[in-house]
Amino acid sequence: MAVPSHIRSFGKHTLLYGVSLAALLFLINWLQIRYLFIDHAMDIYIGGIAIIFTALGIWLALKLATPRKETIIVEKEVYLPTPPAPLPANAHFVLNEKLLEKFRISTRELQVLQLMATGLSNQEIATHLFISLNTIKTHSSSLFMKMEVKRRTQAIDKARKLGLIP
Amino acid sequence: MAVPSHIRSFGKHTLLYGVSLAALLFLINWLQIRYLFIDHAMDIYIGGIAIIFTALGIWLALKLATPRKETIIVEKEVYLPTPPAPLPANAHFVLNEKLLEKFRISTRELQVLQLMATGLSNQEIATHLFISLNTIKTHSSSLFMKMEVKRRTQAIDKARKLGLIP
DNA sequence: TTAGAAATCACCCTAAAGTATGAGTACAGG
DNA sequence: CCTGTACTCATACTTTAGGGTGATTTCTAA
Numbered sequence: 001m002a003v004p005s006h007i008r009s010f011g012k013h014t015l016l017y018g019v020s021l022a023a024l025l026f027l028i029n030w031l032q033i034r035y036l037f038i039d040h041a042m043d044i045y046i047g048g049i050a051i052i053f054t055a056l057g058i059w060l061a062l063k064l065a066t067p068r069k070e071t072i073i074v075e076k077e078v079y080l081p082t083p084p085a086p087l088p089a090n091a092h093f094v095l096n097e098k099l100l101e102k103f104r105i106s107t108r109e110l111q112v113l114q115l116m117a118t119g120l121s122n123q124e125i126a127t128h129l130f131i132s133l134n135t136i137k138t139h140s141s142s143l144f145m146k147m148e149v150k151r152r153t154q155a156i157d158k159a160r161k162l163g164l165i166p
Numbered sequence: 167m168a169v170p171s172h173i174r175s176f177g178k179h180t181l182l183y184g185v186s187l188a189a190l191l192f193l194i195n196w197l198q199i200r201y202l203f204i205d206h207a208m209d210i211y212i213g214g215i216a217i218i219f220t221a222l223g224i225w226l227a228l229k230l231a232t233p234r235k236e237t238i239i240v241e242k243e244v245y246l247p248t249p250p251a252p253l254p255a256n257a258h259f260v261l262n263e264k265l266l267e268k269f270r271i272s273t274r275e276l277q278v279l280q281l282m283a284t285g286l287s288n289q290e291i292a293t294h295l296f297i298s299l300n301t302i303k304t305h306s307s308s309l310f311m312k313m314e315v316k317r318r319t320q321a322i323d324k325a326r327k328l329g330l331i332p
Numbered sequence: 333t334t335a336g337a338a339a340t341c342a343c344c345c346t347a348a349a350g351t352a353t354g355a356g357t358a359c360a361g362g
Numbered sequence: 363c364c365t366g367t368a369c370t371c372a373t374a375c376t377t378t379a380g381g382g383t384g385a386t387t388t389c390t391a392a
Contacts, residue, residue, distance in 0.1 A: 116319060117319070117323060118319075118320075118323055119315065119317055119319045119320025119321070119322070119323040119324070120319075120320075121316075121317060149285065150287075151285055151287060152319060153282060153283070153284075153285045153286075153318060153319060153322065154284075154285030154286075155285070156285070156319065156322065157283060157284055157285040158285070
């Protein structure tokens, strides 16, 4: 579903990039012929090298890149001093994605919600996500509207009961 | 401590891409000028081209193949040996009274904490308990001091992890 | 190509939360 | 009786949260 669209998108962009690269090389060649009197065949050779290694880079990246992932929150529990007791396996939380769609909650809004639930302030959330405080406010405001709550504590409580956060 | 990680962001690529291309062009020309004077730099030149375009390919692929959905891993700190039973989530909630004594949390403070966790504002808590808003503030302040937190959301999160509230 | 969603950021303003300090009342235990 | 604790309330102040508006950019889908 989502993958084919990305493949199409990728191919399109790659083609675009290829054309751009060709134009670029042509420009370089032209400039060199005009001003540097470089051997023409050498430039084609260099261009070939460039194209080949660009393709190699793309192939490498696609081969090694992390696969496409869902928005899943994995709750890893870290225990302190507990001598004998076998630990409760409350580890896995499965996100209720239907409700996310129902409330039209976006990825970023969910992230903000999750960080809210850990007790972070808006400023701290902004720092963690490398975005500005104002953006966090925007996200939280729209989140509260979508969830039909008035406060962050209410949003957290409701989200827990709905299975939106652990 | 909660450590969200692996937050990748690929924004503002257009400008970056333009600058990169410009820099690349300049670099190519510079290298070729060098090549005019240093015959033996040919290998270095080719190698540089290969490396640069490989990196470009990797960057390009990563940019185009960036997953829209991301994974958040939250490490949850569990502080003390949860009394007797491996808890079946929210089914049975047993108040951890030892922790109440340990933190010296009073009855009224616990009530305020519990109401906080349901998303009520201080004013609403005051109304619910038939006492003044100032008193709620006093309770919450001392509660935060005792729990060593700075915000109500943090108190709620910590209290849940400690088994002080459901 | 265009419309819409998503994400980003800014500015202004109000409301709520939180801090600090002081103080009065009630009650249990030494 | 006295002391400590819990509970109550107040005033003044600072910080954070939240609402409203507008704007830009990127990407997707029609």
